[in-house]
Amino acid sequence: MSSIDYQLSQLDLLEAESIHIMREVAAEFERPGLLFSGGKDSIVMLRLAEKAFWPAKIPFPLMHVDTGHNFDEVIEYRDRRAAELGARLIVASVEDAIAEGLVQDPTGPRASRNSIQTVPLLKGILDNKFDAVFGGARRDEEKARAKERVFSFRDEFGQWDPKAQRPELWSLYNGRHRPGEHIRIFPLSNWTELDIWQFVKREELELPSIYFAHKRPVFWRDNMLMAVTEVTPADEGAEVFEQMVRYRTVGDMTCTAAVESEADTLDKIIEDVAASRITERGATRADDRASEAAMEDRKREGYF
Amino acid sequence: MELLRLATAGSVDDGKSTLIGRLLYDSKSIFEDQLEAVERTSRDQGAEYTNLALLTDGLRAEREQGITIDVAYRYFATPKRKFIIADTPGHIQYTRNMVTGASTANLTMILVDARNGVIEQSRRHTFLSSLLRVPHVVMLVNKMDLVDYSEEAYQKIADDFRAFAAKLDIPDLTIIPVSALKGDNVVSRSENMPWYEGSSLLHHLENIHIGSDLNLIDVRFPVQYVVRPQSDAYHDYRGYAGTVAGGTIKVGDEIMVQPSGLTSRVVGIDLYGQELQEAHPPMSVSIRLADELDISRGDMLCRPHNHPRATQDLDAMIVWMQQGTRIQEGNRYIIKHTTRTAKTIVKDLQYRLDINDLHRDEKTTSLGLNEIGRVTLRITQPLFVDEYRRNRQTGSFILIDEVTGATVAAGMVVDTDI
Ligand SMILES: Nc1nc2c(ncn2[C@@H]2O[C@H](COP(=O)(O)OP(=O)(O)OP(=O)(O)O)[C@@H](O)[C@H]2O)c(=O)[nH]1
Ligand SMILES: [Mg+2]
Numbered sequence: 067m068s069s070i071d072y073q074l075s076q077l078d079l080l081e082a083e084s085i086h087i088m089r090e091v092a093a094e095f096e097r098p099g100l101l102f103s104g105g106k107d108s109i110v111m112l113r114l115a116e117k118a119f120w121p122a123k124i125p126f127p128l129m130h131v132d133t134g135h136n137f138d139e140v141i142e143y144r145d146r147r148a149a150e151l152g153a154r155l156i157v158a159s160v161e162d163a164i165a166e167g168l169v170q171d172p173t174g175p176r177a178s179r180n181s182i183q184t185v186p187l188l189k190g191i192l193d194n195k196f197d198a199v200f201g202g203a204r205r206d207e208e209k210a211r212a213k214e215r216v217f218s219f220r221d222e223f224g225q226w227d228p229k230a231q232r233p234e235l236w237s238l239y240n241g242r243h244r245p246g247e248h249i250r251i252f253p254l255s256n257w258t259e260l261d262i263w264q265f266v267k268r269e270e271l272e273l274p275s276i277y278f279a280h281k282r283p284v285f286w287r288d289n290m291l292m293a294v295t296e297v298t299p300a301d302e303g304a305e306v307f308e309q310m311v312r313y314r315t316v317g318d319m320t321c322t323a324a325v326e327s328e329a330d331t332l333d334k335i336i337e338d339v340a341a342s343r344i345t346e347r348g349a350t351r352a353d354d355r356a357s358e359a360a361m362e363d364r365k366r367e368g369y370f
Numbered sequence: 371m372e373l374l375r376l377a378t379a380g381s382v383d384d385g386k387s388t389l390i391g392r393l394l395y396d397s398k399s400i401f402e403d404q405l406e407a408v409e410r411t412s413r414d415q416g417a418e419y420t421n422l423a424l425l426t427d428g429l430r431a432e433r434e435q436g437i438t439i440d441v442a443y444r445y446f447a448t449p450k451r452k453f454i455i456a457d458t459p460g461h462i463q464y465t466r467n468m469v470t471g472a473s474t475a476n477l478t479m480i481l482v483d484a485r486n487g488v489i490e491q492s493r494r495h496t497f498l499s500s501l502l503r504v505p506h507v508v509m510l511v512n513k514m515d516l517v518d519y520s521e522e523a524y525q526k527i528a529d530d531f532r533a534f535a536a537k538l539d540i541p542d543l544t545i546i547p548v549s550a551l552k553g554d555n556v557v558s559r560s561e562n563m564p565w566y567e568g569s570s571l572l573h574h575l576e577n578i579h580i581g582s583d584l585n586l587i588d589v590r591f592p593v594q595y596v597v598r599p600q601s602d603a604y605h606d607y608r609g610y611a612g613t614v615a616g617g618t619i620k621v622g623d624e625i626m627v628q629p630s631g632l633t634s635r636v637v638g639i640d641l642y643g644q645e646l647q648e649a650h651p652p653m654s655v656s657i658r659l660a661d662e663l664d665i666s667r668g669d670m671l672c673r674p675h676n677h678p679r680a681t682q683d684l685d686a687m688i689v690w691m692q693q694g695t696r697i698q699e700g701n702r703y704i705i706k707h708t709t710r711t712a713k714t715i716v717k718d719l720q721y722r723l724d725i726n727d728l729h730r731d732e733k734t735t736s737l738g739l740n741e742i743g744r745v746t747l748r749i750t751q752p753l754f755v756d757e758y759r760r761n762r763q764t765g766s767f768i769l770i771d772e773v774t775g776a777t778v779a780a781g782m783v784v785d786t787d788i
Binding site: 072075076078081082083090093116117118121122123205206209212229236237238240243244255256258260342343344345348349358359 | 371372373401402403404407411425426428429430431433439440441442443444445447452454466467469470473474580581584586594595597598599600601603604607611612613618640641642643650651652653654656667691704706707709762763766767768770775776777780
């Protein structure tokens, strides 16, 4: 027998690793939860969870941190998908947190609720007594994420300490923690944007429509194409025009930009992504532009 | 496409991060916005040239100090292969992070500064790489630009390194002279070193044979999770979920369960509704058996005449990874091995290994940060182990501090004479 036959393709290897991680969590933690935003990474994560536990249902609830400024298509998709799976969906709402006075709604011309999401996220973890929380972050997204472990320890304030991470050897994950502490779990750590799209295609996963090229009114802001919406009216003096665009990431509308694209099928998107010379966050995320270490700083405070 | 996992190794400032930056840059795997950010930061820091190490040194503290503190993972692909790179720190204080990166690697790239030659930290990392049984090693004599691309300088270091490596267990060793800063021999062959006749680093990485790195002989399946759907459609379904750690498992195979010793037959291998005929490492599947046996997480499926050793006493090499504490006889820890977690007590600290001359110091009474030694452990319940050299999954374990939950040691099983 030739050993070549036993070499798994990279997509199968990544899938096997992610499933292993998810089962490990289901076996070792009391109350895991899975962060599900309706974005492509969490959609892939959800399919991997289905695969890990088939034919049983996914043995943990889903949680979405809803800023109240999300794309309608994505929220609709989120609810429909959760219902299809018969999964419990918990919505940790930024608007509620604002109403309760836990955080202040940022105001001003370019206000974004992105950074205050950490408050309802940590509250949701606490209220639901989650001891493990799956996130769809990938190491290829950003340089601070490139440093993070698969099992990432969080102290009782939800903080990440990048200088004191636990060693993580082989596939032996250490989920020990004391009451009040929790572990963030990143089963997609080793996936790239291209892997995600190839998996979406292979698994025939449905995605919210805004991932595919469509025409909409947009304007330029800091070299990014922003959609004209209720929460992101065109900046003063900015020219509004109709453009074929698609989204590479779907986050809060106030900090997520579109890219010019004609790619209206998965095959075309995969071609686009393979040829792209700009990272997905670089192209579309205003939140990372605040400073060199914007992501590291947010993560230290407990962000996704 | 095939996937190759790489880890860098070598002393601080020998050019590991720069090399990775160069590899990504010259293979056109860097995105424009990443490059712009790195150029900007280099300018801000007053550097004369773009500091490619910033592509992996992503933490604030790393940029301030100009060193790598923790592993960074980077991904790139050529038409031939996909690569996952773990860029690890050279600083001795962060050796545990190097061990983290190397534990999952198929190949380590050990860098040495051509001006300094093979120094203690180069030896430590080479030793760790062989202890972790990373099957392929590429030793890179770096900064050749600073020694006038001298063949003599290269030869001396290469000979030195070969002499040290000969004492270790390194099945596949290649040595390449490079300049990470200038790009010589990284992606394409250098014109500055016509005397070097081997291939460039990237060419080597793309073509090295990795197919035989898996153990396809000894069937090992640590049960991770029992799938029992609470549904009418799958009322009687009982699947033993896990990742194949060794051998090939086929439908119809007779298997034995540890610790019970009971046997049964594989009637199904499932992956999300797909019925597979066969599973092999490192696939994650669910196995159905012909008989209703009492099997739970931590049990091991294997073959009746080929099974791991069930034991409560282990001999192992360990790397101590915690600052401020030491391991010594009588200490208690949590041990995690495959899907089993138990308690353990250190019965005997046999020796500390001096990584410079591989001398065994038997008078040692404890091991501190980054020290390597051989211990005998007594465990509260049997573990099902193979020698690490036969199986990286069933031969490895970690020790965890009972109070803080920190991972304090990496262990590799040796000497499983039955
Ligand atoms: N002249 C010359 N300088 C180099 C070369 N490779 C790296 N350097 C320089 O050596 C210094 C250290 O390089 P790094 O890549 O940060 O070293 P490292 O091995 O990653 O260091 P740690 O991660 O902290 O262990 C930097 O100033 C590099 O520019 C080379 O081939 N030639
Ligand atoms: Mg470095």
